[in-house]
Amino acid sequence: MRRSGRNAPRLKPAAGVLGAWVLIAPAAAAGQAGGAAGFERGLELYENHCALCHQSSGEGNPPTFPALNGNDRLADSVGIVRNIYRGAGTMPPFPDLGVEDISALANYVRDAWENDFPEVTADDVAAALEGLDDAGGTVSVWDGVFTEVQANRGQAAYTGACAICHGRRLNGAPDDPDMRSTPPLARAAFLREWDGRSLAALFEYTRATMPEDNPNSLTDPEYVDVIAYMLSVGGMPAGPDALPTDPQRLSRIAIGPQP
Amino acid sequence: MARKQGDDGNDTEVRNENRLSRRDFVTKGAVAGLGGAALAGPEGRAQARSTGTDDIAWDYDVDVVIAGGGCAGLTAAIRARDLGATVLVVDQNFDLGGRMLHSGSFVSLGGGDPVQRRDMNGESDREGFITADPVEDPAELDDSVDLLFTDLTDWSVLDRKAQSPYRYNERELVRAWAENCPATRQFLTDNYVRFARVNGTHGGGGLSRARGARCFLMLGDRTDMKAGTITAEDAGVADPERTSAFAPVQMTNMSRFVAPGAVGNGVALARPLEFSAREKGVEFMLHRSFEELVREQPVAGRILGIRARYSPRRHPETGELMQSYWQNGNVDERRETVHIRARKGVILASGGHAGNPQVRSMFYPAMREPAFPTSGLALQGQKSQDASALIAGLRVGANLAGMQQNLSYSTTFHISTRLGTRDAYTTMMPGHPTFGFRGSAGVNVGNAGFEEFIVVNQVGQRFFNEVRLPRRPGLNAYPGDGGAPGQGLEHTPQDWRNCRKEWVQEMYGHDHGLDAALAMNEGSEPPDYYSGPIWAIFDQDAVERTGWELRYPYVADNGYFFQADTIEELAEKIAAGHEFQRVPLKHLADTVATWNRHVDAGADPEFEREVDAPMNRIAAPPFYALSIMVVWHDSYGGLRVNGRQQVVDMQGEVIPGLYAGGEAVGGFNKHGLGKGHVHGYIAGTHAAGEPSA
Numbered sequence: 001m002r003r004s005g006r007n008a009p010r011l012k013p014a015a016g017v018l019g020a021w022v023l024i025a026p027a028a029a030a031g032q033a034g035g036a037a038g039f040e041r042g043l044e045l046y047e048n049h050c051a052l053c054h055q056s057s058g059e060g061n062p063p064t065f066p067a068l069n070g071n072d073r074l075a076d077s078v079g080i081v082r083n084i085y086r087g088a089g090t091m092p093p094f095p096d097l098g099v100e101d102i103s104a105l106a107n108y109v110r111d112a113w114e115n116d117f118p119e120v121t122a123d124d125v126a127a128a129l130e131g132l133d134d135a136g137g138t139v140s141v142w143d144g145v146f147t148e149v150q151a152n153r154g155q156a157a158y159t160g161a162c163a164i165c166h167g168r169r170l171n172g173a174p175d176d177p178d179m180r181s182t183p184p185l186a187r188a189a190f191l192r193e194w195d196g197r198s199l200a201a202l203f204e205y206t207r208a209t210m211p212e213d214n215p216n217s218l219t220d221p222e223y224v225d226v227i228a229y230m231l232s233v234g235g236m237p238a239g240p241d242a243l244p245t246d247p248q249r250l251s252r253i254a255i256g257p258q259p
Numbered sequence: 260m261a262r263k264q265g266d267d268g269n270d271t272e273v274r275n276e277n278r279l280s281r282r283d284f285v286t287k288g289a290v291a292g293l294g295g296a297a298l299a300g301p302e303g304r305a306q307a308r309s310t311g312t313d314d315i316a317w318d319y320d321v322d323v324v325i326a327g328g329g330c331a332g333l334t335a336a337i338r339a340r341d342l343g344a345t346v347l348v349v350d351q352n353f354d355l356g357g358r359m360l361h362s363g364s365f366v367s368l369g370g371g372d373p374v375q376r377r378d379m380n381g382e383s384d385r386e387g388f389i390t391a392d393p394v395e396d397p398a399e400l401d402d403s404v405d406l407l408f409t410d411l412t413d414w415s416v417l418d419r420k421a422q423s424p425y426r427y428n429e430r431e432l433v434r435a436w437a438e439n440c441p442a443t444r445q446f447l448t449d450n451y452v453r454f455a456r457v458n459g460t461h462g463g464g465g466l467s468r469a470r471g472a473r474c475f476l477m478l479g480d481r482t483d484m485k486a487g488t489i490t491a492e493d494a495g496v497a498d499p500e501r502t503s504a505f506a507p508v509q510m511t512n513m514s515r516f517v518a519p520g521a522v523g524n525g526v527a528l529a530r531p532l533e534f535s536a537r538e539k540g541v542e543f544m545l546h547r548s549f550e551e552l553v554r555e556q557p558v559a560g561r562i563l564g565i566r567a568r569y570s571p572r573r574h575p576e577t578g579e580l581m582q583s584y585w586q587n588g589n590v591d592e593r594r595e596t597v598h599i600r601a602r603k604g605v606i607l608a609s610g611g612h613a614g615n616p617q618v619r620s621m622f623y624p625a626m627r628e629p630a631f632p633t634s635g636l637a638l639q640g641q642k643s644q645d646a647s648a649l650i651a652g653l654r655v656g657a658n659l660a661g662m663q664q665n666l667s668y669s670t671t672f673h674i675s676t677r678l679g680t681r682d683a684y685t686t687m688m689p690g691h692p693t694f695g696f697r698g699s700a701g702v703n704v705g706n707a708g709f710e711e712f713i714v715v716n717q718v719g720q721r722f723f724n725e726v727r728l729p730r731r732p733g734l735n736a737y738p739g740d741g742g743a744p745g746q747g748l749e750h751t752p753q754d755w756r757n758c759r760k761e762w763v764q765e766m767y768g769h770d771h772g773l774d775a776a777l778a779m780n781e782g783s784e785p786p787d788y789y790s791g792p793i794w795a796i797f798d799q800d801a802v803e804r805t806g807w808e809l810r811y812p813y814v815a816d817n818g819y820f821f822q823a824d825t826i827e828e829l830a831e832k833i834a835a836g837h838e839f840q841r842v843p844l845k846h847l848a849d850t851v852a853t854w855n856r857h858v859d860a861g862a863d864p865e866f867e868r869e870v871d872a873p874m875n876r877i878a879a880p881p882f883y884a885l886s887i888m889v890v891w892h893d894s895y896g897g898l899r900v901n902g903r904q905q906v907v908d909m910q911g912e913v914i915p916g917l918y919a920g921g922e923a924v925g926g927f928n929k930h931g932l933g934k935g936h937v938h939g940y941i942a943g944t945h946a947a948g949e950p951s952a
Binding site for chain 1: 733
């Protein structure tokens with residue numbers, strides 16, 4: 001049933017196509033980003049492409065098909081654009097949609113129901129897709145994407161900021177029994193949840209929502225250090241280079257099961 | 260300071276028995292509240308009225324006697340001592356602190372208390388340890404006594420079980436509590452307790468403002484309560500698998516709420532208070548279990564003192580009498596029974612009833628099952644939370660309050676995610692002398708861990724969707740944001756919309772797995788129909804997926820963890836090796852085979868597991884069983900008290916000289932320490948202010 005992100009078909013954009021998008025972006029931004037027409041187009045696209053799984057109500061059918069209504073992950077505009085374009089986890093790619101349609105669709109799901117995320121312009125879409133054209137393509141979290149030193153730094157940050165809720169073993173079991181369980185941050189259950197997403201998504205999600213009582217209270221380097229620690233606990237090997245804080249670069253590191 | 264009467268050095272248990280035999284009590288009918296026999300017949304009753312209590316041989320004589328040295332008792336003791344009273348605390352355990360010692364030290368007070376104001380102003384603590392910025396916005400800390408009082412008597416707030424935590428609270432009790440919160444926070448700070456940044460509010464502490472702060476000490480080269488420092492060894496942070504006699508539960512990193520090098524939990528609250536109490540001359544009689552109140556008449560007149568019984572706690576390996584960490588102020592008394600005169604008052608702070616299955620059955624008959632103990636079993640011992648205050652209070656005519664409020668807090672009883680130990684609530688590693696009573700630290704698998712196994716009852720049958728089994732219902736919730744800490748400003752107290760039907764239907768979130776775990780099954784037999792133990796069953800593949808460390812000190816050969824090469828052998832080992840396994844797990848092999856067929860088919864028709872998580876075969880040996888515990892943690896029903904913490908009788912009259920606080924009292928559904936400390940502060944104040952009898 002569940003398709004591995006690593007096996008999902010991916011379509012690498014050709015340089016020429018991206019160039020064209022960049023050229024038309026200013027006109028799109030000035031003309032039709034947002035507004036009633038964009039929303040209607042987004043609704044049409046959503047009903048055609050998305051509602052089968054995510055439902056017209058945006059409630060989805062968790063856990064296989066996540067709800068979009070009230071889904072904090074939609075805050076990551078780069079992630080949503082790329083997910084639409086190249087798929088994510090169980091979600092198929094939609095490579096035939098152009099910049100304007102991706103913009104309309106992204107804006108629809110970010111604005112429909114109870115959602116209220118800011119607008120994604122065609123400019124933003126073009127910029128997000130442009131990053132995909134960088135040489136090298138996608139690597140896996142199993143390819144040595146962090147350093148041991150970084151993971152050790154991450155352990156210290158994790159212990160101070162995260163362990164109180166996610167537990168010292170990163171399994172979502174807090175030491176204080178009065179506190180409720182939380183999602184695991186390492187190993188199989190974590191991989192299952194994040195399979196097919198990129199480290200950029202994880203980074204953005206974590207930065208935007210954690211620690212729950214004081215989001216974005218760590219520095220960006222601390223957040224990626226914590227992610228490096230999470231990966232190391234999950235058995236992923238360290239490598240020569242540290243995880244960067246640049247979401248564009250993080251977006252090229254895919255989370256998935258061990259090859 | 261406790262004057263020991265008639266202490267010529269020759270007292271023995273025999274002589275004591277001669278002097279104060281059971282027969283004497285019955286014959287003279289001298290003492291009220293000493294059990295059924297003295298009160299049973301018309302003769303005894305008449306004699307009790309006629310003779311009074313003049314014949315009691317008091318062994319000790321002090322101003323204030325306190326039953327229980329936990330958060331309410333220690334606070335009351337220091338407060339009464341500060342006001343000039345002589346104070347003797349009796350505690351059934353070998354060391355002080357009660358459940359406060361193994362707590363997370365999350366003390367929710369409020370009403371504009373000094374720590375709220377400190378954080379509101381962005382200030383550090385007075386010693387300058389805190390360098391972390393405040394966690395809460397100033398507006399979230401802008402509190403008042405009136406708002407706190409309103410919050411905790413709010414009729415409109417429901418939790419995710421659709422139960423009302425505040426509606427039934429005693430108004431007078433809560434008003435007094437709210438008014439004394441700021442003074443109690445200052446009092447604790449004045450007795451070496453150091454509070455980290457305010458961070459949210461503990462359950463039952465209201466919704467409108469952030470009121471909770473944890474306690475901390477700073478890692479240093481010596482353990483010194485005055486200096487606020489503790490060694491890594493004493494804090495239990497030097498070795499991830501070892502703790503200390505000082506800290507039964509390893510302390511946790513508090514850097515985000517204080518500064519790098521800060522550690523905290525109940526140790527940083529209980530030990531400073533204990534240190535201060537001893538320093539100020541409070542005396543302690545440990546290994547001494549409070550049993551009965553002595554009243555002038557059976558249900559009339561003044562409370563004169565208590566009777567307490569020797570309850571030695573011996574080391575699980577050596578058999579030696581265990582010793583408290585600090586000794587100064589200890590009264591070494593080993594006679595079986597002593598009577599302690601209280602010239603000013605008795606304060607009952609001996610905890611609730613969570614450890615007494617017979618009393619528990621008043622609230623939930625299925626929780627009479629003795630397989631499931633209360634929290635902190637190893638540390639606190641069998642007499643912990645034994646309902647002693649409730650039982651003794653009833654015998655002298657006390658009323659009860661809030662008896663239904665046990666059902667309104669989600670940790671009151673819950674399924675622990677710490678598996679493989681009978682003492683499943685508490686984190687404790689080897690290094691504390693009571694570790695041997697639990698034998699294993701347990702494996703805390705979290706809620707997510709329940710996706711990795713099946714759970715069976717005492718006959719080896721599944722009974723619930725495992726993924727949903729450990730889920731606890733959320734705390735109090737109001738429309739809008741779900742009532743998360745730090746968002747109290749959006750809450751409108753006493754607004755009918757907080758409990759409008761549509762909202763409650765939307766936020767309801769209770770899975771009832773615990774109730775399924777307590778259900779009768781094929782092995783349940785009259786008259787009690789015990790549901791029996793429950794077991795997590797899994798294989799080696801699950802261990803590979805999760806990284807669970809199935810080794811000492813997490814698991815041990817103590818009857819709560821089993822391993823075998825076949826399911827049949829596993830079932831036999833459980834039946835032979837677990838103290839509460841009364842019947843064979845005769846269905847276990849069939850259950851596992853059926854489960855594996857469900858996995859292959861991709862659907863679990865019985866419990867619909869496929870809806871919630873992937874399903875995995877249980878097929879790769881060795882096979883494992885870990886015990887799963889239903890924990891009854893805390894108590895809310897108890898003695899009725901007024902705003903001075905005086906116990907009130909069935910006629911609504913105060914019982915003179917009798918006070919109670921913390922989990923011994925009912926009518927106040929507030930979780931945890933904040934309630935107990937303020938109760939102790941109030942009770943200590945008024946007991947010390949009584950005229951000396």
